[in-house]
Amino acid sequence: MTPPSDPKFLLRNVSAAYASKPVLRDVSLSFADRQISAILGPSGCGKSTLLRCLNRLNDRLPQFRLSGQVLLDGQDIYAPDADVIALRRRVGMVFQKPNPFPKSVFDNVAYGIRLHNLTNSASALADAVEASLTDAALWDEVKDRLDLPAQQLSGGQQQRLCIARALAINPEVILLDEPCASLDPRATARIEELLVALAARYCLILVTHSLAQAARVAAVTALLEEGAVIEVNNTSDFFTNPQHPKTQQYLSGG
Amino acid sequence: MNAAAALTESQRHRRRRWQRRREGALTALFALAASLAVLVTLGMVMTLFSGAVGFLQRVGLVDYLFGLVWQPQIGMRADQGLVEGQFGLLPLLGGSLLITVLALLLAVPIGLGAAIFLAEYATSGQRNRLKPLLELLAGIPTVVYGFFAALVVAPLLHYLGGQLGIAVSAESALACGLVVGVMIIPFVASMADDALYAVPQAWRDAAIALGATHAEMIRRTVLPAAFPGLVSACLIGFSKAIGQTMIVLMAGSLTANLTFNPLDGVSSMTAQIITLLSGDQEFASAATLSAFALALTLLILALLTNTVGVSMNQRWRQRHGQN
Amino acid sequence: MDKTKGNIEGKLVSQTKDTAMTKGMALSARTHQRRLRRARHFRALTILAVAMALALLGFLLTSIGVKSWEGFSEAQVRLTIPLNIPLNIPLTSPLAVPATASPTTPSAPPTTTADQPASATATPGQAQADPFALLKAGWQQRFGEANSSRRSLQTIFSRTAEEHIAQAQSRAGNQPAITLWLPANQHIKRYLNNPSDPGLADLLSPHQLQCLAELQAAGDLRRSMSVDFWNQPDARSPEAAGIAGALLGSLMTILVTLAAALPLGLMAALYLEELAPRQRRLTRAWWRLVEVVTINLAATPSVVFGLLGLTVFLHLMHLPRSAPLVGGLVLALMALPLIIIAARNAIRTVPVEQRDAALALGASPMQVTLHHVLPAAFPGMITGAVLALAHVLGETAPLMLIGMVAFIASYPTSWLQPATTLPIQIYLWATSPEPAFASKAAAGVVVLLVLVLSLNALAQTARRRWKHRW
Structure with missing residues (x-):
């Protein structure tokens, strides 16, 4: 059900500028469902901007301009009649720094469910929270302390809580903006394990600066430099047989 | 998700629409509140302008701006035959400026000195104790300073003058100026301290590494770097000093004298506004309307200096990449 | 550093x-x-x-x-007040006439009010007796008939002495007499400072001075903290003037300010920081203008706000002069920019990641503002608001322009009745020709300073404590 011809997300000639300073230049990319696609690139190359274009999180930046098309299941999410809120329900996001709300573990996960009126019974809400936490491999660690303020969890736990929070509203796509950048190797390993497991059900788009991470988890890898796509390929080919000289240079640490 | 508990799509849709409408109304309310400041300003400008225009129609701009005598005759009743007085701005402007200059003469050295001490010499313990004290000082109401000026400083100066054989008015500009100075010391010190504190530590290190003494480092590196911030601190001090009312009202003279002698009594624009308008009076008389002209003059002066001060500070901060 | x-x-x-x-x-x-x-x-x-x-x-x-x-202290005279005086003796009759109506002489005919002695004799208990009659009886028991007229007793005692007696009377039950420290006239304070003050001869008769000397020798004359200062409104005579009326007026005024300026200020700040659309050049220019205007309002001399209030509230809207409602609104105009600026600073400390997280979950900008920004910035906003209120609590000049400089010897009972506020009370006392009021003003200053500075200190401590939340 995931032929490359039917991608979940499709970007066509997307260019973006902030205060007339170009950030993305003519990006055309597709992201398939039920797999992890990784976007690599040096810092400041526009990978985060690219990711934030996919759930229109850049909308509120003053002086931000975007041209081109971003299609989710074939529908332009920047169309004048597109519903941003509905879009963000379908496209969840996990950020670089774990950013749980200053609320309890339970309320963090329940936030999105309540926000979208997904349920109106307390028991259904509790079930949904438990399911999300289980999917995020956090349930066993927090099931006895759901009332604990989320900020008291460890960094890795906080990040998994943020994943659970994103999962709770049943998204189709999950955007991951360097989710392991602020975590130690052990916590990173757990998150990567979790991502691989989630790839069976969601379209995951992972921005990372770690070559090793992309090589470990991604099915497809793209390299972005100065806002332009340099190369896209299957991860194994990308790393073993890079086509573009810039990719070779990037992979060799230049 | 539990199917029985889940809301149907149409229910959710209805809730969303209701919520959007509520949010739209709330957003409009918020926007209205935010725009209120413009409304207030507009009201203020219109109030002052209409009063001032009415006044200038009677008195004339030249007579107002360059007149040397301020003597509004306030007729108590209409049948007294309103004697139109003389409305020359200069004595009041002179009084305001004299008091302000005296205040700055006291506040600038002390304020800047204290700021240099706080930013450059004080240990963090001293800083943590002095800085809140400074902020606390800035919170003392002006009527307290007015009391201090009228019942402590002015009589004291009068007495000292008598002892030394110098004629010091019991309502001397000096007393007002000194107390206004005391009032603005915390403002000047606090803003100057911010300016000094914002100078990058690396510049200090560089100067010290070149063998400068601490004082030379401050004088040659920190002070020039912070100069626009320091000037802006003084300008904002000026703006505060010229706009204050109670000290001159309580300790100054009620009649406006055109003098540059700090030992004489002077009045100020602010004090005259109160004198002209407190109590019942005929609203359309020249004396009443003159208060609006005075207020407009005062507003222009105060906002001009404040704007220059603030924008200097902002530009300087932007240049240093701080916010 | x-x-x-x-x-x-x-x-x-x-x-x-x-x-x-x-x-x-x-x-x-x-x-x-x-x-x-x-x-x-x-x-x-x-x-x-x-x-x-x-x-x-x-x-x-x-x-x-x-x-x-x-200002905080007063002279007090200890006097034993008999509560069981036979009231049919024509003592009370001339004294039932209010002093302000006509100053009665001791030789006035004992017929002015007939019903009072009658009712007093009907109930030989103490409850109905006129407090002034009791004071007079107490004085007469000690010093005889001389100098016991209302006028001469008023040169010894404060007007509030009668209230003290009335209160003691209701507490006393069936005791035959009570001994009280009664607040004395300001002349007595002068006497205590210097018994041979030559100015006193004009104010007190030789016999009164003799009585005072007698009281002092017996230890029945002292200087003590004044109770009246705390629970009386302003009065014509310094010994009877208190700060309670001004405190109540200040409280009412500041409540109006709080109710008007706080919600408006917070809404404005939230809108400017979180919701204002800034994509188009025109809207950006408009909200930039709002910013500049707000900063300038914060720097506008306070007296100009008074002029605005005078014109808009009194002349255009015909609201009553000197009212706490009008005063509060004028102060709200002053406090509004201060609150907005402080609240915006508080909002800027809320990390952008929090907003991103909520937005990414599909929250609307308004939901982000109300669910996340407002709770996180609230402590900082309240701190700023308290500082702004402390600032306008001490404002005097703008209130004078809307007529709050009148002498008001009663408590304000409604938002539209004339009232005075603490700073204005200080101004009135400080500029009074009567020197005894100057010390009242100083006491008022202490009260105002304690109020304003403790509000300031409270806000600053709170700010320091909340600073490192993120």
């Missing part, structure tokens, strides 16, 4: 000495000494500045504190 301080001079000495000696450079020891001396002088100058600032502050507070003692 503090880390290198203090030891720099010391380090420099050794460093430069070493280089000068080893390299033999032309850095003469004398120039070097001069530089170090200058450095020390410079430092001393800054310390002098701090010392002068502190000395000026000390002078301010001490002089006010010393003056305020007179």
